Amino acid sequence: MPRSWAAAVIEDPAARAGAVTAPVRVDRVTRWWEIGGASQGDVYDDRWKRMEARGEWIHGEADLVCWFEPDSVLDAGCGTGRVAIELDRRGLDVVGVDVDKRMLAEARSKAPNVRWILGDLTDVTVAGPGDYATRGFDVVVLAGNVMAFVEIGTEAAVVANLARHLAVGGRIVSGFRLGLTPLTFADYDRFAAAAGLELEHRWTTWDREPYDGGSYAVTVHRRPPAA
Numbered sequence: 001m002p003r004s005w006a007a008a009v010i011e012d013p014a015a016r017a018g019a020v021t022a023p024v025r026v027d028r029v030t031r032w033w034e035i036g037g038a039s040q041g042d043v044y045d046d047r048w049k050r051m052e053a054r055g056e057w058i059h060g061e062a063d064l065v066c067w068f069e070p071d072s073v074l075d076a077g078c079g080t081g082r083v084a085i086e087l088d089r090r091g092l093d094v095v096g097v098d099v100d101k102r103m104l105a106e107a108r109s110k111a112p113n114v115r116w117i118l119g120d121l122t123d124v125t126v127a128g129p130g131d132y133a134t135r136g137f138d139v140v141v142l143a144g145n146v147m148a149f150v151e152i153g154t155e156a157a158v159v160a161n162l163a164r165h166l167a168v169g170g171r172i173v174s175g176f177r178l179g180l181t182p183l184t185f186a187d188y189d190r191f192a193a194a195a196g197l198e199l200e201h202r203w204t205t206w207d208r209e210p211y212d213g214g215s216y217a218v219t220v221h222r223r224p225p226a227a
């Protein structure tokens, strides 16, 4: 059994910082956890709050998603819900899914009205909201380097599983940095092609700066519209 699937009692990184006194039981030891990002949902949120306080705009991902004028969005690896909550605020039908219970708990506490699902992107099945239940989502968004935090070796399965959640003509929009994982943009495009998706855009930023060949990219793959 891969280590990541084992139910485990591990030391909570927040405990080392004195925030939590006892080990915390978790269902999954994810790379995200190992890297320490999931020390606690509210700790993760603090970073975004500080950026906002400095006057920085923290909803570039939501802006780009809305540029495609979707009705329904699956926020894949939603974490504490930063993107999903903003999309819900803008009136979209949105569902958030994440494998980390504590990140999801934070999301749920901030927006109990949004549908939050505990699941692994490799195999979770999420019905679209309302009328979209049978036709899939207009956009699946992977914000905040999610593709670089999934278990190494599962990337193709994640892309294939998310592709099957797309409506005809729907898009997967993903931003991630190279170097956190062996995954390359060429690999990612290959996995998308194998899942029946076409490369539509690659930009350097969420506000659609042309791709500069650098280590960060925002990529859009599309399930081809019906002929």
Ligand SMILES: C[S@@+](CC[C@H](N)C(=O)[O-])C[C@H]1O[C@@H](n2cnc3c(N)ncnc32)[C@H](O)[C@@H]1O
Pocket: 030, 032, 037, 038, 076, 077, 078, 079, 080, 081, 082, 083, 097, 098, 099, 100, 103, 119, 120, 121, 122, 142, 143, 144, 145, 146, 149, 150, 151
């Ligand atoms: C850097 S956080 C990004 C959170 C959010 N998308 C944002 O931009 O604020 C990465 C998230 O990916 C989630 N994640 C990693 N592997 C996953 C998997 N296999 N299934 C579901 N979520 C996963 C982690 O639990 C974590 O919440």
